[in-house]
Amino acid sequence: MKKVLVLGAGQLARMMELAGTPLNLDVKAFDVRSLKVVQPISPEHIYGDLAQGITNAEVITAEFEHVAHDTLAECEQSNKLFPSSNAIKIGGDRRLEKALLESCNVANAKHFFIQTKEDFAAALASLTLPVIFKSALEGYDGKGQWRLKSVEDADSIWQDMESFLKSSTTSVKQGIVAEQMINFDREVSLIGVRSRNGDVAAYPLTENHHTQGVLSVSVAVKVDEVLQKQAAQVFKAISDELNYVGVLAIEFFQVGNQLLVNEIAPRVHNSGHWTQQGADTCQFENHLRAICDLPLGSTALVRPTAMVNIIGEDTVSDEVLSIPSVTIHWYNKDKRAGRKMGHINVSGENELVLAQRLSALSKLLSQSAFPDLNDFSTSYLNKHS
Structure with missing residues (x-):
């Protein structure tokens, strides 16, 4: 029976355990809140901490992309992590994601990185309204997003984003990605x-x-x-x-x-x-x-x-x-x-x-x-x- 450790103990880890059982796979999950290794379906069962989980596992994976970088580094050192920590980090940072798309010559929306008010002004000069602004880190399910449709709203949106950037507690410096809104089918x-x-x-x-x-x-x-x-x-x-x-x-x-x-x-x-x-x-x-x-x-x-x-x-x-x-x-x-x-x-x-x-x-x-x-x-x- 091959042992798998999933970083994250939510529904995706749960469904991985359900799918892995017929394959004779033993799936455990590292709960990033309690910092304990648990059974995804029955999280009341605890199997030690991250270090023990890494030692016991033959393969490590992740159910979400916002895994702490020190956790990813510890897992990477074991040579058991799939996909790589780099791939997981790119999925969790829109700036790295956009750089990847450009390096692969993959079509995506015109965009601009924002850290300062000067960047914000440059983005508005480079893009045409409407523009959508997305947090570089920890944005999902519509969270951490702002839509600018009229230039009259630019100051208030910048103030909101500036406050968001200043209050960020992420270990990696937060940022904003401005994207040209796409009129898609x-x-x-x-x-x-x-x-x-x-x-x-x-x-x-x-x-x-x-x-x-x-x-x-x-x-x-x-x-x-x-x-x-x-x-x-x-x-x-x-x-x-x-x-x-x-x-x-x-x-x-x-x-x-x-x-x-x-x-x-x-x-x-x-x-x-x-x-x-x-x-x-x-x-x-x-x-x-x-x-x-x-x-x-x-x-x-x-x-x-x-x-x-x-x-x-x-x-x-x-x-x-x-x-x-x-x-x-x-x-x-x-x-x-x-x-x-x-x-x-x-x-x-x-x-x-x-x-x-x-x-x-x-x-x-x-x-x-x-x-x-x-x-x-x-x-x-x-x-x-």
Whole structure:
């Protein structure tokens, strides 16, 4: 039984343990809050501290990119960490991420780095409104972002950002990345996986929808082969440059027939949860296969599938389970507004059946808890009826 240590003890580590058990993998997690090694599914079971976890593990990985750099350094020294600490750091710092995209000659939004008011003025001179500003560190799910649509609001936004920079407690110096806002057709993501020997495989492009900056629905269906090939080429360029091992997610803006990289995530990803019911091998199993030097599993789409995030709710109607091919995945978290508490996967033999089941699901869920799902499912059903 190979022993795996995951840095972070949230839902992604939990789902890695669930996927690893049939592979005879022993998955533990380092809880960055308690600084203890725990069982992801049963965190009340404790197995020592980080040093003990590193000693006991044969392979180390991460479920999120904002891991303390001293923790990454300690893990890197063991020669057991996959992907590398460099790849994880790049995923956690938008400045490093943009530099990587430029080095790989990958299309992305025009951008400008900001540390001072002079930088802010230079960014406004270089870019055209509207502009989105994102924190270089610790920004996710719409947090740490500002949108400037009118020059009259520039002073107030700068004051807010300046206060944010001054109050930052990050170990690495915080900064802001200004980006040209893209008038895109839709947001899509590619979940890909790369093995230790450089083999790569990619899941179908997934269409993503957000509610107040947080992913609410991801839909995976058969996609345009030209776009799929373009996304796969970007994945290979980035993963080869990083000598990456494991699952890597790339979020894109689609503008016509061109894909622009929005951001990357060096880990299993929320927009890939549909793979648990919709793909031949789920992203969690493929990540473990890659880091444990096992052959990669097929990433083929088995059936059209959608993932619906459960945010801020710890219950849904039992009637949800009466809909065919619906599976609920709870994360065993304490209820909190805005918190990802679980997700629901919905599948169908074809897109029409998937649309019908999404529509049925939307009618059984709270409109206040899932505010955009009814409109999305209605539009999706009309499109395929």
